[in-house]
Amino acid sequence: MKGQEIKQPSHIAIIMDGNGRWAKARGLPRTEGHRVGAERVRDIVYACLEMGVKNLTIYAFSKENWKRPRREVSGIMGLARFFFKRFFDELKKEGVFFVHLGDTEGLSPGILKIIRNMEENNAAERKLYLSIAFNYSGRSEITQAVREIASLVERGDIEVGDITQELVSEHLYSADLPDPDLLIRTGGEHRVSNFLLWQIAYSELWVTDTLWPDFSKQTLLEAIDEYHRRERRFGGL
Numbered sequence: 001m002k003g004q005e006i007k008q009p010s011h012i013a014i015i016m017d018g019n020g021r022w023a024k025a026r027g028l029p030r031t032e033g034h035r036v037g038a039e040r041v042r043d044i045v046y047a048c049l050e051m052g053v054k055n056l057t058i059y060a061f062s063k064e065n066w067k068r069p070r071r072e073v074s075g076i077m078g079l080a081r082f083f084f085k086r087f088f089d090e091l092k093k094e095g096v097f098f099v100h101l102g103d104t105e106g107l108s109p110g111i112l113k114i115i116r117n118m119e120e121n122n123a124a125e126r127k128l129y130l131s132i133a134f135n136y137s138g139r140s141e142i143t144q145a146v147r148e149i150a151s152l153v154e155r156g157d158i159e160v161g162d163i164t165q166e167l168v169s170e171h172l173y174s175a176d177l178p179d180p181d182l183l184i185r186t187g188g189e190h191r192v193s194n195f196l197l198w199q200i201a202y203s204e205l206w207v208t209d210t211l212w213p214d215f216s217k218q219t220l221l222e223a224i225d226e227y228h229r230r231e232r233r234f235g236g237l
């Protein structure tokens with residue numbers, strides 16, 4: 001082992017779960033849990049900047065989450081608009097480059113306009129890629145990639161034999177991102193809930209009972225600590 005330099009995971013992905021339970025335990029509406037959860041996102045972005053983590057991907061709203069009561073969904077949409085407007089300029093100054101992962105179809109024109117604006121006016125200096133999975137479904141992402149690749153074949157641009165894992169990766173929303181090294185799930189459930197299905201093939205998983213609004217830099221450090229103790233073999237010995 002040379003030196004004691006600690007190599008931070010270059011990509012951390014987080015399933016931010018437990019906002020509703022956090023609110024319920026306090027007799028508050030679920031939306032209040034989402035509001036406090038959004039503040040935690042800002043804290044964790046700063047923690048990643050400090051530690052030199054290059055990529056942070058957060059699961060903010062799944063395509064399955066549309067099944068929730070209309071009031072909760074519109075509360076989340078309102079908070080997303082508020083979060084993007086309030087923090088985009090601030091985080092951009094810190095070198096945070098914003099990426100949207102997910103379908104545009106289904107999102108309101110208002111939110112789409114904000115997302116477009118962030119994509120077009122992104123940070124020049126890219127200290128941290130903040131990817132927000134919003135209106136995201138891992139299976140939809142893969143299906144959409146399959147469709148794009150099939151149409152390349154149909155047009156005669158490529159042959160079936162040209163379809164490689166790299167090509168599939170390039171047609172995902174996450175095309176320019178490395179795969180996550182560490183996948184954190186808060187709220188205690190041991191499942192992936194349709195998040196980054198292709199990309200997490202060899203990610204280290206870490207589940208905590210901590211509910212997302214209670215997540216802190218300390219919790220993140222615990223996860224990273226555990227990550228450093230893991231032995232990643234990628235199928236080798």
Ligand code: IPE
Binds near residue numbers: 018020022076187
């Ligand atoms: C995660 O918290 C945030 C979203 C899914 C938008 P939940 O809202 O799922 O909170 P719990 O799991 O019900 O506590």
Ligand code: IPE
Binds near residue numbers: 015016059061062189
């Ligand atoms: C996963 O949480 C989605 C997000 C964190 C955005 P859910 O609360 O939707 O997941 P399930 O329903 O427990 O699988």
Ligand code: MG
Binds near residue numbers: 017018019187
């Ligand atoms: Mg949940």
